[in-house]
Amino acid sequence: MTDPRTWERLVAEGTERRFRPDEALLHQGDPPSHVLVLMEGRVKVLLTLPDGEVLLLAVRGPGELLGEIAVLGEDGRSATVIAVDACVTRVLPAERFRLLVRSAGLEAELLRRAMRRIREGEVWRAETASLPAGPRVVRALVRLAVPGPDGPVDVGLGQTEIGQAVGLSRSMVAAELARLRARGIVTTARRRIVITDMARLRALAETGHGPV
Numbered sequence: 001m002t003d004p005r006t007w008e009r010l011v012a013e014g015t016e017r018r019f020r021p022d023e024a025l026l027h028q029g030d031p032p033s034h035v036l037v038l039m040e041g042r043v044k045v046l047l048t049l050p051d052g053e054v055l056l057l058a059v060r061g062p063g064e065l066l067g068e069i070a071v072l073g074e075d076g077r078s079a080t081v082i083a084v085d086a087c088v089t090r091v092l093p094a095e096r097f098r099l100l101v102r103s104a105g106l107e108a109e110l111l112r113r114a115m116r117r118i119r120e121g122e123v124w125r126a127e128t129a130s131l132p133a134g135p136r137v138v139r140a141l142v143r144l145a146v147p148g149p150d151g152p153v154d155v156g157l158g159q160t161e162i163g164q165a166v167g168l169s170r171s172m173v174a175a176e177l178a179r180l181r182a183r184g185i186v187t188t189a190r191r192r193i194v195i196t197d198m199a200r201l202r203a204l205a206e207t208g209h210g211p212v
Helices: 004-013 068-073 094-104 107-130 133-144 159-166 170-182 198-207
Strands: 015-019 024-026 034-040 043-048 054-060 080-083 087-093 186-189 192-195
Touching (some): 004 034, 004 094, 034 068, 034 094, 054 107, 054 159, 068 094, 068 107, 094 107, 107 133, 107 159, 133 159, 133 170, 159 170
Antiparallel strands (some): 015 087, 043 080
C-alpha cells in the first residue's frame, strides 16, 4: 500500500496468523472469506489449469496484500498461495476489509494494482511464447527475486518452479542455470537458487540475451 497510515490501519485491524514453509495460505477456488496482510516472509502464487498443469505466476514479499481482489470482486480465489518461508500475516475478514477500503477511498488504488498485475502477466506470457530458453530463465529470476538487503538473493524456488514460471522442462532450466553458475551469477543447491551477481543478471535481462 502506498499510504503508511492505511497500511498501519490494516495491520491494526487484523489478527496475527503464522504459516510454515510450504503451507498454503489461500486455496484456488475457495470462497473469498478474508484478506491477508503479509508482514514477514515470501509466498508463491500458483495457478492450476483445467488439464492439471501448474503455472507459477508470482512471488510476493512483505508489504503485500493477498486475496484482496477476490474479496472485492466477491469471486472464488483465482490462485493458490503457498509460503516459501515462514510467514507472518494479519487476517482481515472480508466484510471488515471492504469497509476499510471504502472508508479510506482505496478502490481506485486497488484497481490500479490489479491492472498492473494483469499487464505484468501479459508481458510474461508474451515472453514465454517468443523468447528462447536462456532469456526466459534470466528474466524469470529477476522478476521472481524479492528485493532485500544488498548481497546474494535467495530466490526461494527450485528448478521445477522456475520451469513452471516460464514453460520449460526442469532439464532445460537446469542447463541454463549451469551456464549462469559457470559465469558466477548464481549458485544452486537442492530446491535453492541464489543470485550472487544481481547487476549482471539484470544486464542480461535488459539486453534480452540468455547465458552463453
